[in-house]
Structures are given as structure tokens and as C-alpha cells.
Amino acid sequence: AQKVTQAQTEISVVEKEDVTLDCVYETRDTTYYLFWYKQPPSGELVFLIRRNSFDEQNEISGRYSWNFQKSTSSFNFTITASQVVDSAVYFCALRGNAGGTSYGKLTFGQGTILTVHP
Amino acid sequence: EAQVTQNPRYLITVTGKKLTVTCSQNMNHEYMSWYRQDPGLGLRQIYYSMNVEVTDKGDVPEGYKVSRKEKRNFPLILESPSPNQTSLYFCASSLYSGGTEAFFGQGTRLTVV
Numbered sequence: 001a002q003k004v005t006q007a008q009t010e011i012s013v014v015e016k017e018d019v020t021l022d023c024v025y026e027t028r029d030t031t032y033y034l035f036w037y038k039q040p041p042s043g044e045l046v047f048l049i050r051r052n053s054f055d056e057q058n059e060i061s062g063r064y065s066w067n068f069q070k071s072t073s074s075f076n077f078t079i080t081a082s083q084v085v086d087s088a089v090y091f092c093a094l095r096g097n098a099g100g101t102s103y104g105k106l107t108f109g110q111g112t113i114l115t116v117h118p
Numbered sequence: 119e120a121q122v123t124q125n126p127r128y129l130i131t132v133t134g135k136k137l138t139v140t141c142s143q144n145m146n147h148e149y150m151s152w153y154r155q156d157p158g159l160g161l162r163q164i165y166y167s168m169n170v171e172v173t174d175k176g177d178v179p180e181g182y183k184v185s186r187k188e189k190r191n192f193p194l195i196l197e198s199p200s201p202n203q204t205s206l207y208f209c210a211s212s213l214y215s216g217g218t219e220a221f222f223g224q225g226t227r228l229t230v231v
Binding site: 004006009035037043045047091093095110 | 149151153158159160161162163166168174176177206208210216217218219220221222224225
């Protein structure tokens with residue numbers, strides 16, 4: 001069975017601070033996909049990024065960056081110069097690929113509640 | 119507009135009264151799934167469907183049924199709801215399973231009393 005762990009239940013920062021959300025995963029599949037989703041106070045789930053297991057290149061999108069390290073089974077998310085609008089629940093998720101034991105299943109972590117204070 | 123539509127958005131019901139939460143997508147996606155969100159537990163997958171007439175259990179399927187008779191619709195059925203099924207439910211679709219991101223509906227807040 002696959003598993004995703006987000007160790008930080010809640011993080012509180014002051015605006016303009018950098019913050020990193022940790023995500024550690026477990027899977028027996030050799031090919032898999034990792035995702036981050038954002039859930040703002042309005043409740044909808046917003047896709048942020050997808051990363052496949054054979055591409056360990058880190059990615060930056062504006063103030064957001066992601067660090068994927070297959071050796072430590074981690075896919076961490078960093079927000080640089082945080083803003084109040086970044087306040088949300090962030091979920092890391094894992095999905096196996098065709099032929100794997102977890103094909104079809106999308107497993108989420110418990111979520112990290114990020115609060116950015118002005 | 120590409121979207122996943124769930125209905126109803128809010129529902130209060132009594133124990134044992136059968137209910138259906140509908141989910142429809144207009145993106146011709148093959149893959150659809152249902153999740154429940156509970157505090158501290160994240161989102162847990164209830165059922166998923168790889169295509170029409172193909173469904174499979176997720177991590178928490180007990181007490182739920184689904185069907186996939188058409189590609190666009192994937193209703194969630196609670197035959198005999200119980201209070202422990204009080205939760206926030208999300209339907210999602212993606213082009214296919216694997217590396218495509220999921221698009222989520224707006225959520226259905228269900229309370230069973």
C-alpha cells in the first residue's frame with residue numbers, strides 16, 4: 001500500500017517569511033506521480049504541480065518551488081516571501097502508474113494548514 | 119467552461135435514509151473518483167473508476183456504492199447513511215489515471231443525524 005506523510009499539521013509564519021512544507025511518501029511502485037494541491041479557505045481544491053518519479057529536476061514557479069528527492073522519498077514545497085493569500089491547507093498526493101500495485105489510487109497526505117499573518 | 123459539478127453542495131439527512139450525491143464532468147475524462155475529507159485525515163479515496171462500467175474500491179469504501187454508466191457521471195450512493203459518514207465529500211476527474219492532475223468538484227458537506 002502507498003502512503004503519504006505530511007509531518008507538519010500546522011505552520012504559522014509572518015508575511016515575507018519563507019516556509020517549507022514537508023512531504024514524505026512510501027510506495028512499492030517503480031513509476032509513480034506526485035502532486036501538490038492547495039485548499040484555500042473557500043474550500044475548493046486547486047492543483048499546483050505534478051512530478052513523475054523519473055524526473056528529479058526541481059521546479060520553480062514564481063514564489064513556489066518544489067524539491068523532489070527520490071533517495072529520501074521526499075517532495076517538499078517551499079513558498080518564498082509568503083503572503084497572506086498563501087494561507088490555506090496544502091496537500092501532497094501520490095498516484096501509482098499502470099502496472100503498479102497502486103495503479104488508479106490517489107493517496108493524499110493529512111494536509112498542512114499554513115497561516116500567514118500580516 | 120471545464121468543470122466537475124457536484125450536487126447537492128450541502129445536505130442534512132437522517133440515519134438510514136438512502137441518498138445520492140451526483141457528480142458530472144464535461145471534459146471527457148476517463149478517470150473519476152470520490153474522496154471524503156475529515157479533519158486530521160486529509161482526503162481519503164472512497165471509490166474510483168477508470169472508465170465506463172469499471173469501478174474499484176479505494177481506501178474507505180465501506181457504506182458506499184458507485185456506478186459509472188456514462189463517462190460523464192459518477193454518482194456516490196449511501197444506501198443507509200450513518201453519523202460516521204458525516205464528512206466533506208469531493209468528486210474528481212482526470213484525463214486518465216497516472217500522471218494527469220485531478221480536477222475537483224466544489225465539495226458536498228454531508229451531515230447525518
